[in-house]
Amino acid sequence: MKLRNYFAALLVSMAILPGSVRAQEVRIDVGDGITVPLKTEGPLKIAFFSEGANNSAMQASIDGATRAATELGWQIDVFDGKFDAVTQLNQLQNALTRGYDAWVLKAVEGNTMCEIATKDAPAKGIVVVISVLSICGRGANEGEALWSPGTLAYVGGAETPKAFFQVLDRMGRENPGPQKLGVITGPELNPITKNHEAALRMFEAKYPDVEVVAVARTDYSTPSALEKAAPMVQANPDITLYYTAFSNLAKGLVPVLEQAGLIDKAKIYDNGATAWAAGAIMEGAVKLSSANRLGSNAYNAVMAIDRARKGENLPRAIGDLGEPLVDGTPPTDPYLIDSANVASYQPEVE
Structure with missing residues (x-):
């Protein structure tokens, strides 16, 4: 168009x-x-x-x-x-x-x-x-x-449904076949939360073998994620994939998985690429995160x-970096941060 x-x-x-x-x-x-x-x-x-x-x-x-x-x-x-x-x-x-x-x-x-x-x-x-x-x-x-x-x-x-879908699409492509997915997201009425949910609907339509088995809402803070992740992990130890709407939520999820002995049995796909997330990617605790500037x-x-x-x-x-925003192009470059490019990535959020 x-x-x-x-x-x-x-x-x-x-x-x-x-x-x-x-x-x-x-x-x-x-x-x-x-x-x-x-x-x-x-x-x-x-x-x-x-x-x-x-x-x-x-x-x-x-x-x-x-x-x-x-x-x-x-x-x-x-x-x-x-x-x-x-x-x-x-x-x-x-x-x-x-x-x-x-x-x-x-x-x-x-x-x-x-x-x-x-x-x-x-x-x-x-x-x-x-x-x-x-x-x-x-x-x-x-x-x-x-x-x-x-x-x-x-x-x-960088917070639109198409932008978030890039993370989910990578998750689907890298993990073919039946999977169980846990989602940790934000407040129900928040527009960013709504866009995550729209991206999830796109994901479910493209990857029907992935079953969303648990969804937890938070206020996007790490303490809230810690509180909500514990019962989710305990009730669903067979979850193979996690999608976190922001890195603060992954930060709360990781210690829960570590304590349960499940950190090596599930992959976390995240949004935010904070300084903590960059370190977690280097350590292998988080698979991928989208850049939040x-x-x-x-x-x-x-x-x-x-x-x-x-x-x-x-x-x-x-766009976030001051240039015209163009539909169909990544909102920032690079947008998806993984083990291949994390060493050169400069986080803006702690």
Whole structure:
């Protein structure tokens, strides 16, 4: 399918402030005929809304956004959504009247945050960038279809169903024949969790010999994974394959398997490729993990705001490393980390 390019049209205007002080601003086209003013001089005040802050992935995102804001000399306020949609929505509503120039939003739940991010914020003169977790029912889309009109851009692409399916497809190809699969994933309403589930449905359709025998939900933290993995392993000692939605979950699973004497009888296919996962791949405890570059993602989400106010034409969908996101190509290179390339891989998440 021919790729359609959406670019943010930038309309520069001059506004006269009291006292005859001239301040330059740029009007950002965010789609649906909406333009949002953004000053082109001086520091901006921005808000970074994280879906949570209780694990290394969330901290990598917060660190990346903070690093970009510091480099630019901007004020940044970080909000912890605590994986609760109501909590995050209240944070967004309060932020509408706190003088922010721009937001970077990692949504707890995409539909709940849709109207406030695409309509209310632009109406208040706030430029919004969506990071990792797509909103407005677009979480299962790919490429530029991840962008929601009303926002400047979407930054991500490594957490879509097709991206996650790459891990599962490798697992299926490397383990032919009947297998028993245990899945450790995240909160039910989280858009990333939903994309893992969509990828699993694709996997089950392609590899019907693999039976999913157990699914455990966590909050994506290692303590939660430890708690949920123990009964799963105890009840299903014959599981041959495990799929973990993030490396923190594999980190909780591995010691449970080791204690049960099953670490050499099951293979773990993971997502995140954290520093811990890279070490586990080298040691043979984890077979493969997909690269998660959340630090770069958040950094480039903030930088997209600066690029726009400087007059750069931005694609509507941007990859974690700041380049245009193209459907059908790996979201980052390399994306799948295994024993063949782990030595040269640089993790962004601890």
